[in-house]
Every structure is written in structure tokens, then in C-alpha cells.
Amino acid sequence: MNYFQLFNLPAKFDLDLTELGSRYLKLQKQFHPDQHSSGSERDKLLAVQQTANINDAYHSLKQPLMRAEHLLALRGLKISHEQRSFTDPVFLMQQMELREQLAEIEQSGDPDAVIDTIERQLQQQKKHLLQQLATALDSETAEQDQLAADLIRKLKFFFKLQQELELIEQQLQD
Amino acid sequence: MLLQIAEPGQSAAPHQHKLAAGIDLGTTNSLVATVRSGEAKTLVNSQGRDMLPSVVRYTADSVVVGDAAMASAVNDAENTIVSVKRLMGKGYNETLALKDKVPYQLIDQQGLVAINTVQGVKNPVEVSAEILATLANTASETLGGELNGVVITVPAYFDDAQRQATKDAAKLAGLNVMRLLNEPTAAALAYGLDSGQEGVIAVYDLGGGTFDISILRLRRGVFEVLATGGDSALGGDDFDHAIVGYLQQCTGEAELSHQAMRQYLTTARSIKEQLTDSDTVNFSLPVAGRQFNGTLSKTEFEQLVAPLVKKTIRACRQVLRDAGLTSAEIVKVVMVGGSTRVPLVRTEVATFFATEPLTSIDPDKVVAIGAAIQANVLVGNKADGDTLLLDVIPLSLGLETMGGLTEKIIPRNTVIPVARAQEFTTFKDGQTAMALHVVQGERELVEDCRSLARFELRGIPPLPAGGAHIRVTFQVDADGLLSVTAQEKSTGVQANIQVKPSYGLSDDQVATMLKGSMQYARQDMQLRLLREQQVEAERVLEAVSQALKADAALLSAQELTNINQALTTLAEVKQGDDTAAIKAAIEHTNTLTDDFAARRMDQSIRSALTGHNVDEV
Numbered sequence: 001m002n003y004f005q006l007f008n009l010p011a012k013f014d015l016d017l018t019e020l021g022s023r024y025l026k027l028q029k030q031f032h033p034d035q036h037s038s039g040s041e042r043d044k045l046l047a048v049q050q051t052a053n054i055n056d057a058y059h060s061l062k063q064p065l066m067r068a069e070h071l072l073a074l075r076g077l078k079i080s081h082e083q084r085s086f087t088d089p090v091f092l093m094q095q096m097e098l099r100e101q102l103a104e105i106e107q108s109g110d111p112d113a114v115i116d117t118i119e120r121q122l123q124q125q126k127k128h129l130l131q132q133l134a135t136a137l138d139s140e141t142a143e144q145d146q147l148a149a150d151l152i153r154k155l156k157f158f159f160k161l162q163q164e165l166e167l168i169e170q171q172l173q174d
Numbered sequence: 175m176l177l178q179i180a181e182p183g184q185s186a187a188p189h190q191h192k193l194a195a196g197i198d199l200g201t202t203n204s205l206v207a208t209v210r211s212g213e214a215k216t217l218v219n220s221q222g223r224d225m226l227p228s229v230v231r232y233t234a235d236s237v238v239v240g241d242a243a244m245a246s247a248v249n250d251a252e253n254t255i256v257s258v259k260r261l262m263g264k265g266y267n268e269t270l271a272l273k274d275k276v277p278y279q280l281i282d283q284q285g286l287v288a289i290n291t292v293q294g295v296k297n298p299v300e301v302s303a304e305i306l307a308t309l310a311n312t313a314s315e316t317l318g319g320e321l322n323g324v325v326i327t328v329p330a331y332f333d334d335a336q337r338q339a340t341k342d343a344a345k346l347a348g349l350n351v352m353r354l355l356n357e358p359t360a361a362a363l364a365y366g367l368d369s370g371q372e373g374v375i376a377v378y379d380l381g382g383g384t385f386d387i388s389i390l391r392l393r394r395g396v397f398e399v400l401a402t403g404g405d406s407a408l409g410g411d412d413f414d415h416a417i418v419g420y421l422q423q424c425t426g427e428a429e430l431s432h433q434a435m436r437q438y439l440t441t442a443r444s445i446k447e448q449l450t451d452s453d454t455v456n457f458s459l460p461v462a463g464r465q466f467n468g469t470l471s472k473t474e475f476e477q478l479v480a481p482l483v484k485k486t487i488r489a490c491r492q493v494l495r496d497a498g499l500t501s502a503e504i505v506k507v508v509m510v511g512g513s514t515r516v517p518l519v520r521t522e523v524a525t526f527f528a529t530e531p532l533t534s535i536d537p538d539k540v541v542a543i544g545a546a547i548q549a550n551v552l553v554g555n556k557a558d559g560d561t562l563l564l565d566v567i568p569l570s571l572g573l574e575t576m577g578g579l580t581e582k583i584i585p586r587n588t589v590i591p592v593a594r595a596q597e598f599t600t601f602k603d604g605q606t607a608m609a610l611h612v613v614q615g616e617r618e619l620v621e622d623c624r625s626l627a628r629f630e631l632r633g634i635p636p637l638p639a640g641g642a643h644i645r646v647t648f649q650v651d652a653d654g655l656l657s658v659t660a661q662e663k664s665t666g667v668q669a670n671i672q673v674k675p676s677y678g679l680s681d682d683q684v685a686t687m688l689k690g691s692m693q694y695a696r697q698d699m700q701l702r703l704l705r706e707q708q709v710e711a712e713r714v715l716e717a718v719s720q721a722l723k724a725d726a727a728l729l730s731a732q733e734l735t736n737i738n739q740a741l742t743t744l745a746e747v748k749q750g751d752d753t754a755a756i757k758a759a760i761e762h763t764n765t766l767t768d769d770f771a772a773r774r775m776d777q778s779i780r781s782a783l784t785g786h787n788v789d790e791v
Contacts, residue, residue: 008783023783025394029562030782033591033652037323037352037552038192040713042764048651050775052593059588 003057003070013071013137015061024058065159068133068152077145079152091154098122098161105168115169122165126158192322194352194553195313196360196545197306199326199340201259202382202409204228205539206309207546208317209555214364214546216539219312225538226312230255230304232291239308248432251277253291257383258305260406261287261298262343263335265677286677299339299679300687303346310349323352325549327541330356330388331402333569333614334626334656335677341653342684352552354653356565358388359397360544361508365532367392368563373505374400374497378523378531380486380513383409387490389497389504396564398587403493408485410446410513416478417442417470424468425461449475450515476518483522490526507531512538564589567650574611574620583648586616593649597663600644604636608644612656625676629658635665700753707756711748714760715741718767721774728773733766740766 004011007023029035031054036047060066069079101118108114129151136148195217198205203225207216216224221241231243231254238246247254255278261269266282273280279290288297306326313321328340337354344351355363358377362368367375371392379386386404390397418438422428430438441457448455454471494501504527513519514537523531535543548563550556566587572580573596583594598608608631615623634642643663650656661668679687718741726734744759 006779008780021394025562026782027779028564030778032562032564034353034552034563038554038713040710040717040760040764043713043717046771046775048591048649049593051652052591052649055589055592056594 001053001057002074003061004074006054006057007061009061011071011074013064013068013134015067017062020058020061024054027054064130064133065152065155068137068148071137072145072149072152075140075145077149079149088154094125095157095161102161102164102168106172111172115165115172118165122158122162126155126162129155129158192553192555193313193317193319194546194549194555195310195317195321195324196355196542196547196549197309197324197326198357198360198539198542198545199259199302199305199328200228200381200541201257201384202228203538204305204309205542206313207539207542208313209546209550210317214543214550216542217312217316219308220315226305226309228257228259228305230258230301232293232296234292237293237304239304247277248436252279253293254278255289255291255296255301258298258301261289262302263333263337263339263677264298268677286679297679299343299346299684302340302343306344306347306349310347321349323350323549323553325353325355325360325545325552326351327355327357327360327545329386329402330358330399330568331386332654333624334571334654335624335675337654338675338678341655342679345684346687351653352549354655355545355548355563356388356397356399356568357386357510357541358390358399358402358508359563359565360541360548361510362390362392362397362544363547363563364535364540364544365506365508367506367508368395368397371506374499374503375506375508376490376504376527377508377510378486378490378514379404379510380519381409381511382411382513383407385409385486385489387486387493389493389499395562396589398564398566398589399568400499400587401493401497402568403489403496405485405489408482410511410516412482413446413479413513413516414439414442416482417445417475420470420474420478421457421459421468425459425466427461445470446475446516450517472517479516479518483516483519486519487522487526490523501527504529508540509533509537510540565652565654566590567592567654569614569624570616571626571648571650571656572613572615572623574613578620579618580613580615580620580623584650590650590654591652593647595645595647598644598646599640600634600637600642601639603639605639605642606634606636607632608634610646612648612658626656627658627675627678629660631660633667634662635667637664704751704753704756707753707760708748711744711756711760714763715744715748718763721767721770725770725774725777728777729770733770737763737766737770 002011007020007027009015009020009023028051031047031050033044033047033051036043039047060070072079098118098121101114105111105114133148133151133155136144136151193208195206195208205216205224205226207214218224219226219240223241226240227244229240229243229247231238231246231250233253243254247256257276260272264287265285266280266287269280269287281288281290281295283295283297286297288295289301310321310324324344326340326344328337332340340354341351357379361377361379362375374389374391377388377390379388384404384406385408386402388402389400391400418435421438421442422430427434437459441459445455445457449470449472452472454469456467456469459466507523507527507529509520509523509531514533520531520533567584567590568586570582570586571584572582575581583596584592600608610629610631611620612626612629613620613623614626617623631644631646634644641664644660645663646658646660648656648658718737722737729737740759740763744763747755747759
């Protein structure tokens with residue numbers, strides 16, 4: 001299913017999220033099961049399926065990583081779920097360093113400051129990679145698509161680190 | 175399969191007023207409400223009461239519900255079921271803690287909890303159905319007709335099994351449930367917070383025996399439950415007991431007989447209620463043949479209950495932390511439950527959230543009123559295209575994987591309805607069956623989550639190991655209820671799914687209960703089934719006719735002829751009394767209109783997004 005088509009939006013990475021949101025609500029108003037609660041059984045089932053699709057599509061397009069993955073899938077490139085090993089030594093080093101920093105938060109004298117520093121680094125890296133991803137996806141060549149797939153895999157690492165950081169922060173608060 | 179498409183702001187059949195009610199099925203009390211002349215109000219029964227105690231008494235040959243049942247709670251405790259809501263969708267093992275607290279006998283019915291009564295074994299679904307039927311009866315009598323549909327409220331934290339049990343109870347009571355609605359969402363609706371309000375709101379619900387705090391986010395018409403918390407063993411009853419303790423100190427009676435306890439509790443309740451508006455209350459209690467006269471001041475009362483109120487505030491703090499919010503981010507606080515009338519509760523809540531809580535709607539009725547408002551919209555009485563209530567799934571759904579770990583399929587707070595597919599492969603040559611275990615909860619380990627159901631996929635075509643790819647689709651509907659389908663991908667073979675709900679009734683069990691219930695014994699079961707198919711036939715006829723009126727242009731001449739023929743047949747068969755023939759005619763019509771429905775849906779998506787009329791596209 002082409003999610004961009006569903007919302008009648010151009011299949012581009014650079015997406016107007018406000019427009020997406022308002023189109024989402026328009027479709028929900030049309031198809032939500034609540035609008036069909038006195039319909040026939042088949043109508044109700046259809047409404048549930050249709051809104052499930054709409055929800056899924058919205059959910060996928062809203063987040064940049066999932067949006068990028070969907071875009072690549074539409075171009076015939078599926079990103080496998082298994083972790084492909086990276087050959088980029090700089091990236092690997094950086095990941096290891098960040099992991100070490102995460103592990104040392106609790107022992108540090110000022111955990112909040114360390115969290116802030118790591119947070120800033122993560123944000124910066126993510127922003128940087130997302131910009132590269134946008135450029136790669138815009139060129140629409142097979143080669144650039146491969147690069148985009150690589151960037152998505154890298155970004156996933158950063159999102160995972162971000163999650164772990166939030167978890168550590170929560171544990172510290174408790 | 176024809177989706178009836180109504181433009182926002184108009185219902186499909188605008189002139190026909192339908193009867194709908196909202197039901198607050200509570201632990202202690204239940205209420206029914208409806209919208210009349212544009213105003214949502216609770217309905218009173220023949221005794222002039224709108225609050226129905228959620229109590230059911232079974233005698234050898236009758237069932238009594240409400241006040242009359244409560245009157246026998248002391249002398250026939252083992253046959254008088256109170257607080258049945260606590261048992262809904264629960265396994266026997268999960269209710270062991272309640273065993274000593276309830277005066278009736280809990281038994282193990284194939285893993286599920288049930289109650290032994292003088293009328294035989296009754297399960298919580300049957301007991302709740304009696305309460306629902308009583309409320310529906312009140313509504314039908316007041317409104318002068320059968321209800322077309324109801325909205326029933328459930329706590330936000332209710333899992334799939336508890337929701338399913340509630341829905342089964344409604345089915346057993348012969349009710350058409352249009353929607354299960356979360357209680358805090360209903361309370362917010364009652365205050366009209368769905369229109370205009372943006373931001374995070376808290377719903378503070380202090381009932382007789384339970385305390386719930388929910389944090390909801392309202393954003394562009396989406397109601398999102400961010401976090402829920404509370405204490406299932408803290409409520410207004412504890413306030414009463416605190417006063418009873420004080421009274422005992424005054425009178426010097428350390429040990430109270432059952433009867434004296436009831437008298438003390440009645441006095442305590444009356445004192446509590448009077449202290450809402452006055453500063454001191456005089457009371458009088460018999461002690462050893464003479465009357466003891468005393469007073470209790472508001473200040474003394476507040477000292478007595480302050481620790482209890484503090485406990486609720488601690489729960490509020492906890493739930494805010496869960497939601498990752500501070501109290502300053504809460505823009506509105508809605509008060510629910512009779513105990514929120516206590517002034518100390520209001521001031522403490524106001525202080526904690528730094529905002530004056532909303533109390534203008536009777537806190538005992540606010541949930542039922544919200545449900546009634548939603549019921550009125552859903553039944554099609556309100557021409558209001560702006561009402562859109564998007565709910566989320568309260569707890570994550572997952573599958574058991576190797577080593578007793580859970581793999582999340584649908585994370586909590588995902589907007590529903592939602593469908594997610596997962597692929598599985600066979601690990602043995604010629605494997606034709608596969609078992610799946612679905613759980614609900616946030617924890618890593620399966621044993622820490624709630625078991626929902628075990629599914630057995632059968633009829634997988636025999637292929638070499640890893641050759642069969644089975645796509646299992648988990649679908650959660652607008653009520654938060656799960657259904658599962660499976661298909662083998664290479665052959666397209668639909669695998670059979672055998673659902674074994676861990677803590678619920680199977681469809682067959684519900685059907686058997688339906689046949690066996692008093693409700694249906696009085697009516698002819700066959701007649702009921704016939705009537706159901708006739709109503710469904712009417713819906714299909716109306717939907718297709720409307721669709722043809724709007725979009726016949728999407729059909730070829732041949733298709734149009736076929737569909738019209740099917741409609742004529744359906745209309746004819748509907749007049750008769752052959753249930754199977756009606757059903758077949760409905761299915762035939764549905765099959766013939768499948769493509770038509772798909773075309774209309776595409777067109778409708780396009781027109782919704784371009785904002786033009788269909789003719790202009």
C-alpha cells in the first residue's frame with residue numbers, strides 16, 4: 001500500500017506534517033467506526049479495516065525513519081531487519097564511545113550534566129544524518145537509495161541510544 | 175460490503191430519532207443516562223432513583239437487582255453479589271486475594287472465576303448482564319421503546335479480557351453496544367472538553383471503593399490516555415470507616431456487632447455528607463440502652479481523612495511521573511465520584527494541580543452523562559461532523575517468544591483501530607500447526623504480563639521447514655478488542671484459528687449462555703435470530719440504496735441490473751420468516767457490491783482530501 005497516495009501527497013521525504021495531520025483527521029472523520037455504528041455488519045468491519053489502514057499510514061509517515069523506509073520500499077528496496085554489519089570504522093568508533101559514556105553516567109559526579117552533553121551529541125548526529133538522508137532520497141537514483149538505506153540503519157542506532165538515555169534518566173529520577 | 179458515506183454534518187437518516195443510552199457500569203453503583211431535547215440527563219427508575227446499586231441477589235427462583243438486593247446484603251450475603259466488576263475478565267487464581275473479602279463463595283470454573291449461588295453457578299458476565307438489563311429496562315420504560323444502541327463505560331486500564339467480558343454481558347442482556355468508552359474520556363466529554371480544549375487534562379475519580387487517576391491528552395479531537403494509576407482498595411468507604419473509628423472512641427464501644435456496625439456506618443455517612451455544607455454536625459448513637467450525643471467538626475473530620483486524601487495525591491504524583499509530566503502542565507482537572515464532594519478532597523486536588531477542579535456536573539453522574547452524549551452521536555441523532563473521538567490502546571499487545579520473553583506487536587497508546595501483521599515460518603518439515611500466545615502488558619517477561627489468549631493455527635499446507643510463511647494479523651477495534659486472522663502466504667491458504675481466551679468466554683460459551691439465560695427463555699430464541707437478520711437486511715438495503723442514489727454512475731449497466739435484482743430479492747426474503755434465506759440474500763448482496771464499495775471508498779478518500787464534491791472530481 002502506498003501511504004503517500006492514500007493521503008494524496010507527493011511521495012517525498014520532505015513532507016508537510018501539518019498538512020498530513022489535517023488530511024489524516026479528514027479521513028478519520030469520514031471512516032472512523034463511530035461514523036458507521038448504525039451501519040451493516042460488513043460496513044462496520046470495512047470501517048475498522050479502513051481506519052486501521054489510515055492510522056498505520058499516518059503513523060508511518062509521521063516519523064522520519066519510517067517515512068524513509070516506506071519511501072525506499074515503494075522504490076523496491078526493502079531494509080532487512082537483521083543487523084547488517086557496518087564497514088564504516090568511524091561510525092563504529094563513535095557508537096562505542098557513546099555507549100561507554102552512557103555506561104559511565106551513574107558514576108559521574110554530575111549525571112544531569114553528562115546526560116545533557118550526550119543528549120546534545122545525539123541530537124546533533126541525528127540532525128546531520130537526517131539531512132544527508134533527505135538529500136540521498138531526493139536524488140532518486142539506485143546508488144543514492146543504497147546510501148539512504150545505510151543512513152537509516154545508522155539512524156536506528158542513534159534512536160536506540162536515545163531510548164536508552166531516556167531510560168537511564170528515568171531510573172535516576174526514581 | 176458497502177460503506178455508507180455521510181457527509182460530515184449530516185446523518186444517513188436525519189429525521190428518525192433513535193433511542194440511545196449511556197451506561198456507567200460501576201463497582202458500587204450503576205447509572206443510565208440519555209440525551210433528550212439536547213440535554214444529557216440520568217434516568218430514574220420506578221422508585222425515583224437514578225443510582226442503581228451494582229448488587230444482584232439470586233434466590234431459588236428469582237433475581238433481584240439494586241436497592242432491593244442491597245437490603246438483603248446482610249441476611250443473605252452468600253447469594254447477594256456485590257462489586258462484581260472486580261471479577262470481570264479474571265481468572266480464579268487472580269481473585270484469591272478477594273476470596274476472604276467477599277461474603278459469597280468464589281469458585282473455579284475451568285480457570286475462570288464464578289460464584290456459587292442458591293440458583294446455581296453464576297459467572298461475572300451473567301451477574302453484570304442482570305445489572306445492565308435492569309438499567310436498559312429503566313431506559314426503555316422512560317423513553318417508551320427499545321434502545322437502538324448503548325455506550326458502556328469501562329475503566330481506562332481495563333485490558334482486553336475485561337473489556338470483552340463487559341461486551342459479553344451486554345450481549346447477554348440483549349443490548350447493542352455501539353462503543354465501550356473509557357470512563358475518564360466520558361467524564362471529559364460530559365464537560366465538553368472535546369471541543370476547543372487542547373492540552374493535558376487529569377480525571378480524578380474517587381468512588382466508593384476505588385480511586386483512579388487518569389491523564390489524558392486532548393489534541394485536535396484525539397483523546398489519548400497518557401497514563402492511568404490509582405488504588406483499587408481506596409475510596410469513600412474508607413472515609414466512612416475513619417469516622418466510625420472516631421465514633422467508637424466517643425462511645426467507648428470497641429467491638430461492634432454486625433447490626434451496630436451498620437448503624438455506625440449509616441451515622442458516619444450522614445455526618446460526612448452534612449459536613450460538606452456545615453462546620454459541625456451533632457450525632458446520636460445508642461450505647462448500652464441510653465443515647466450518646468456528640469459532635470464532629472469539619473476540622474476534626476479533615477484530620478481523620480487527611481491521610482487518605484494524601485494517599486490519592488501521592489498516586490497523582492506517581493501517574494504524572496509515568497506520563498513524564500509536571501502538575502503545571504495540567505490545564506483542567508475533572509472530578510468524578512461521590513467522594514469528591516468532600517471539601518478537603520477538592521482543596522487538596524486544587525493545590526496539587528494548581529488549578530480549580532471542574533465540579534459543576536454531579537460527580538456521581540458525570541461518567542454516565544458523557545456516555546449518553548457519545549451514545550447520542552453514535553446512534554446518529556446528532557448532526558455534528560466535528561465529534562471525533564480517537565482512542566488509544568491502554569496496554570501493549572505482544573507475543574510470547576523463545577525463553578518466555580514478550581515481543582511487542584502493538585505498543586500502548588497506539589491509536590485504534592489498528593492492524594499489525596507479523597510473519598512466522600515453520601521450523602519442521604511438513605508442519606501443519608503452530609501455537610501462539612498473546613499477552614497484554616508492558617513488562618519484558620511473559621509471566622509478568624496478562625495472558626490474553628492462546629491461538630492454534632491449523633491447516634498450514636505441509637511444506638519443507640521454513641517453507642510456509644504465515645502472516646498473522648492482529649486487529650484491535652475501536653473498543654480496544656483484539657481479533658486475529660492468519661494466512662499462509664505462498665498458497666494463500668487461510669489457516670484456521672482456534673482461540674482459547676485465557677480469562678474469557680469463548681464464542682460458543684457465550685452462545686450457550688444466551689440460550690440458557692432467563693432473558694431469552696421468555697422470548698423465542700428463533701424469533702430473536704430472525705429479527706436480528708431482518709434488522710441487518712434493513713441496514714444493507716438502506717446502505718445500498720443510498721449508495722446507488724449517490725454513485726450509480728460508478729457501475730456498468732450489467733452491474734447495476736445485478737445489484738438491483740439482489741436488492742429486490744433481499745427485500746422480498748426479508749418479509750418472510752426464513753432466517754437462513756435472509757442471511758444468504760444479505761451475503762449475496764454483499765458479494766455483489768464488494769467492488770462497488772471499494773470504488774466508492776477510493777472516490778470518497780479523494781473527495782475528502784480535495785475538499786470538492788464528488789461531481790467535480
